[in-house]
Amino acid sequence: MTSPRVATRTRQMDIRPKVLGAIGLSIGLLLAATGLARAEDEKIIESHGYSFFGDLSYPADFEHFDYVNPDAPKGGEIAVSAPGTFDSMNPYSRKGRAGRYSWMVYESLLGEMPATGGGLPADQIGESYGLLAERLEYDEGKTWVIFYMRPEARFADGSPVTAHDVVFSHNLFLEQGLPSYAQAVKKRILSAEALDDHTVKFTFATGISRRSLIDQAGSVPVFPKAWYEENGARLDEPRLDAAPGSGPYQLDSYDVNRRIVYKRNPDYWGKDLPINKGRYNFDTIRVEYFADDTAGFEAFKAGEYTFRSEGNSKRWATEYDFPAVNKGWVKLEEIPDLTPPTPTGFVFNLGRPALQDKRVREALSLAFNFEWTNESLQFGLFKQRHSFVENAPHMAQGAPEGAELELLKSLGDLVPADMLTEPSVRAHESRAKRLNDRRNLRTAMKLLDEAGWAVGDDGMRRNAAGEKLVLEIPYPSSSSPTLTAVIDGFAKNLVAMGVDARPDKVDSAQYTLRNRDRDYDIVFDNYRAFLSAGTGLMQMYGSGEADFSLFNPAGLASPLVDAIIERSLVTTTKEDEAAALQALDRALRYERIMVPVWYNDKSWVAYWDQYDHPENLPEYAVGVLDFWWYDAEKAAKLKSDGALR
Template identity: 75%
Template sequence: MPASEPLARALRPFRAGALAAALIGPAAAAAQETPQFTPEPSEAALAQGSDEIVVSHGYNFFGELSYPPDFEHFDYVNPDAPKGGEISLWAPGTFDSMNPYSRQGRAGRYSWMMYESLLGEMPASGAGLPADQIGESYGLLAWKVEWDPGKTWVIFHMRPEARFSDGTPVTAHDVVFSHNLLLEQGLPSYAQAVSRRVLTAEALDDHTVKFTFAEGISRRSLIDQVGGVPVWSKAWYEETGARLDEPRLDPAVGSGPYVLESLDVNRNIVYRRNPDYWGWHLPINQGRHNFDRIRIEYFADDNAAFEAFKAGVYTFRAEGNSRTWATGYDFPAVDNGWVQLDELPDGTPPTPTGIVFNLGKELLQDKRVREAIALAYNFEWTNASLQYGLFEQRHSFVQDTPLQAEGPPEGAELEFFQSLEGVEIPEAVLEEPARRAHSSSEERLNDRRNLRRAMRLLDEAGWQVGDDGVRRNGEGEVLSLDFPISSSSSATLESVVETFAQNLELMGIDINVQRIDPSQYTLRSRERDYDLIFDNYRAFLQAGTGLMQMYGSREAEFSLFNPAGLASPLVDAVIEAALQTESREEEAAALMALDRVLRHEFFMVPVWYNDSHWVAYWDQYAYPEELPPYALGTLDFWWYDAEGAAELRAAGALR
């Protein structure tokens, strides 16, 4: 089922690349176990009895890798970027743990960046390497990857020089331990999904690890799943008796380029670049991890944080507040050229952020009620009156990408829907244009046309207005909604929620907006103790089993990645079929269908988005002239400008 030509063209890699993976017959000579990549299969792979073996220096489900085995560095980095200096950023609220994998507590910002995996992940972005391609990963702790064409198993050959920060070697035994630890003590949604798909993990020797996968399932997110598991020291866990699911301030030993230098609970965290890091010589690390220190300063709210930035308490700020971006940067340091303001391109789809309905609440299971509540949000007035007209209205889960569904399904997308079996597809999905966010009047907050429409929907749903102006159902129960927000939220977000609540009150809805401290907010969000919450899902550019954790039914009751608790047989069917696609064109059609059905299910009021990164920084940092499309990369491939820093100090701008 070919996709349309523009769609197919847009989904191709950004530049033609070598096919680094090769199909090798079993008679080929076994590879030597050495960090120098060779295309011959190893004895361990030949022992699996497969007729053919794929050997590669990285992984991409569709086979193509843009960078060859002997690449020197990623195209977008400055390989000669100087090392040194400090970058400081801010974080809201509080933290009480340096274990980012715990089910409890608030983990310190970037506490996950001390850990590495077999296939690399990008610091501070979470995106698979590299930042100029989609779906490609390259060996980090592993230097060679082998699998059979059916992907029933994979073998990783690890770099023997890899070391944890305490100097002990990183081994296959640590990989197996980490995999099992996540299954035993990690998030239930992760453990259940992975244990159904990954049957065994075994260390064939100290530096060779094999994973075996279940039959009869999609081959998606198998090799990249196990290749992306953070690797911890088995010895450290055994010696300390620590658990993965408990908060603690003593972080587990990692093998990454940064280590924890110091922390002051609820005030700051400092990470130090490890001069003894084992992997400085690797091509994927050239031009990256350039700052000697990364400091995170904590503040109670956005207001306090911004005042601290103006005073130079911290030096880099990714701005998310439109009011601040429009009116706040008029202080002397900007006028003097000491603080730079940049709007940098962002090639990723905007995060699907909005007002999320808790579908576990009975009253919100009625779609008419959800649609009525949504009509209280006036994007046009909000954007013009509170956000200085700087945002666009989001409609899609893959906004402004070739995957965004528009009119009625046609071509490859329609063929995809027609291929689905055993699931009912509503006529609206097949015959109507993809759902878009409603429009409102910019002139007044309470758009009367939308309020009248909302009231009709509530009447139809059995929520009638009484003499006191409050809506009740036939049993006399009040239509009441709890909407918690964090006290560390920006003043603009609070204003948006408050004006939204004003319109709900005009409808006769009892809305309780609760401003609570960050720790309580985290607990309530994890326990889904809310009716509405301002939260987000994740956008997608490729099919993977992570889609099930976010949007699937099986773990919907407890998945932290599914704040609505969405459980839709239609969404499940689309995701399952997307996982079975065998070409980029088929995958694109399936993901467009997924965008369409997610919008049809309507479990979130879409709000605004920004197609650029707004960044402000004291003029002592630099970045590559051509930024990659999929990451801003501040902590990844920016660097410290010592000359600029010296000028700031000489001028008395910074200490």
């Protein structure tokens, strides 16, 4: 699915509304009056939620999601950390650096929001349930959808959430949102119309895939039209006075670059909905900002914030032995994570001429030594990542066969011959005893020689024009010492190849700007894993928006990848969808657009012992801000023991 994108990186998507009829008209008369009368043989699907294959796990009368504690108490505070700085509470602008969780105050028709929120269950893939919309209906061919909204829905200022707000928000993203989002959506959604105050219809283009149409329309964050008009606000500008939302949490206060506080709205309109039972249990969510990860960890030890997700293996292995842990005040958990790990690594900017040669990219990849990194810097706690969907059922394994092979063969000359017969590309192996694996460096140097980058008398690689192979690798000053060491080690091996590698630690704001402007040769960044087919795949990996999409940091533009995505979008069974996604993983790995690094199949969390969570956590989310809760008795004991103030 195409996403509007929270346009801030730390580690995501015009026709004017036409108001028809009078309020007193019945929907049947209204549809007839606007040319929407249905043929008797037209099959109309009505539902409380949406799945492309129509297989919703929760029935219309479900009481709550299976994994929540419906009796979880409400109250208390959870405090978390964020690195670097922020100067905006508008998460949808390319400009500025948005505050963490600033997207959280908004809701959508189907609740499809970043992370786990709204009507998106954390135990299923590809399913969403009505949030602002109580139900929807659409024709079997998915050429249109009508959402029937909940009349009781309210923004935090008490004003009703209407179909006019939905249409306004949809058009706002098309006019002022990210170009990659607007370009993709305009091709698919022809119009959005408010049929009355609480009924909205989207009409879709014909001759395109039916994927990511209904869920796209239902996932747009809804803003109050009146607030934007009264304040002259724009979606593409950073601002600290962001629009009120309809969600359970709203912005309470902020201190720029230091702190953000969100408070649960006691008058939240949707608190009794089945999809919200047992969720959004904290009264307050506090975000504390720190210049770097070391300062953040010291603050956690001192109890300045109370929940920490740990990504630093060295710290997890060696530094969680401070007094609060030994006294039992701080709990440590390793929570199994069944989602495919985020495809993170050193991403090549394919806009740079030197990096357009795949031999060069393969050679540079050999500078990363996973085995040494894991043993020397990460205490052996990580596994090597090979795939864009590591450990998922549709991860490409070995040579293609069966339905995947047939799909690839059907694409003709787009598919290189060796892709049909050779095993899928895997990350290279290295010796763990030393950073410099001479075997890999020799292979890399041969590849660079073949690509026309010869070694000069000064030991530096130059092309036929005498230009040095210079590679800038910017990274934020808030990075952990371990990541800094990883980047430095990668650069040292590049230098050993004769490459002029230049790691560049910059402040967070500058890094954000360079990242958005693609002002780098190599960047430590990520793509997104994919669990199902959707038009968002084009935004991440497709050619159409490759020049400017924030989702595509390499700028990949591959006709083969485009063709596979297109095939995935027209699959009609889960088996064919899986074959297409497997082929996509294979093709992406063949392109060598990034150096895959590591992954962890567990989530490491540490928290002061005043929280609880369901015994059986869902497969696809830790969900600390979603379905954990505050234990007042445990909190009182920590205070009586002098652990927390």
